[in-house]
Amino acid sequence: MPTTKTDRLEIRSSDDVVKVRQQTRILAAEAGLSLVDQTKVITAASELARNTLDYGGGGSVQIEFVEAGSRHGVRLTFQDQGPGIADIQEALKDGFTTGSGLGLGLGGAKRLSNEFNIESTVGLGTKIQITRWKTG
Amino acid sequence: MDRIPILKLGRALLVTIQVDMHDRLATALEEDLTQKIVTLAAKGVLIDISALEIVDSFMGRMLDNIAAVSRILDAETVVVGMRPAVAITLVELGLSLSGVKTALNVDRGMALIQRRLDSEGVDADDED
Numbered sequence: 001m002p003t004t005k006t007d008r009l010e011i012r013s014s015d016d017v018v019k020v021r022q023q024t025r026i027l028a029a030e031a032g033l034s035l036v037d038q039t040k041v042i043t044a045a046s047e048l049a050r051n052t053l054d055y056g057g058g059g060s061v062q063i064e065f066v067e068a069g070s071r072h073g074v075r076l077t078f079q080d081q082g083p084g085i086a087d088i089q090e091a092l093k094d095g096f097t098t099g100s101g102l103g104l105g106l107g108g109a110k111r112l113s114n115e116f117n118i119e120s121t122v123g124l125g126t127k128i129q130i131t132r133w134k135t136g
Numbered sequence: 137m138d139r140i141p142i143l144k145l146g147r148a149l150l151v152t153i154q155v156d157m158h159d160r161l162a163t164a165l166e167e168d169l170t171q172k173i174v175t176l177a178a179k180g181v182l183i184d185i186s187a188l189e190i191v192d193s194f195m196g197r198m199l200d201n202i203a204a205v206s207r208i209l210d211a212e213t214v215v216v217g218m219r220p221a222v223a224i225t226l227v228e229l230g231l232s233l234s235g236v237k238t239a240l241n242v243d244r245g246m247a248l249i250q251r252r253l254d255s256e257g258v259d260a261d262d263e264d
């Protein structure tokens with residue numbers, strides 16, 4: 001699957017969360033996503049960027065324009081070297097939080113994406129990849 | 137630090153969010169609004185989010201908090217101007233903003249607040 005565009009952004013502060021949203025917006029628009037789909041993927045990016053910051057102790061995200069056959073989309077890969085997630089199924093449930101948030105971030109980001117992959121090792125960190133494809 | 141301006145309109149406060157807010161700015165707005173409700177004896181708070189391209193769970197929680205705090209301080213919060221794509225996304229995210237009154241635009245939001253002032257017999261421009 002060819003990747004035509006890529007950017008890696010550090011996530012170290014809440015200003016960086018804003019930058020992740022802006023960069024996601026640019027690539028989602030270039031991929032031709034509808035306004036609703038752009039809004040969904042930017043919102044998912046915002047949730048995951050804040051998780052990376054608040055729970056992962058900071059990290060980075062790679063934002064890519066992806067093509068598969070005739071499909072276009074935008075893919076984001078978040079990575080941190082934080083404490084990791086012990087029980088991923090539990091963490092995906094709405095309302096689950098170890099912090100002060102609403103516990104909607106992870107499950108919400110999954111619902112807002114077409115593809116969602118998570119790998120996490122306790123003590124080593126977490127990697128989350130989401131993809132939103134152009135529909136129609 | 138940047139601050140989001142809060143305008144006084146009779147007995148109501150109007151906030152127009154025009155920037156992509158970072159989290160500290162959202163928290164500062166919550167504190168500033170609470171302070172202004174008390175010092176200006178405001179009865180209503182209008183938050184115009186028509187310029188916002190997304191509302192995530194952090195911002196949603198901020199809106200919920202502002203509505204809850206203002207209610208305790210005897211003011212009503214109305215969130216106006218939410219874009220359709222934002223509304224669709226919020227519901228899918230799992231946020232229903234059940235504690236927040238909404239209206240399509242500033243005029244309708246203001247009318248909601250005015251109706252409450254009328255029913256309580258408060259003059260819209262009365263400074264007490």
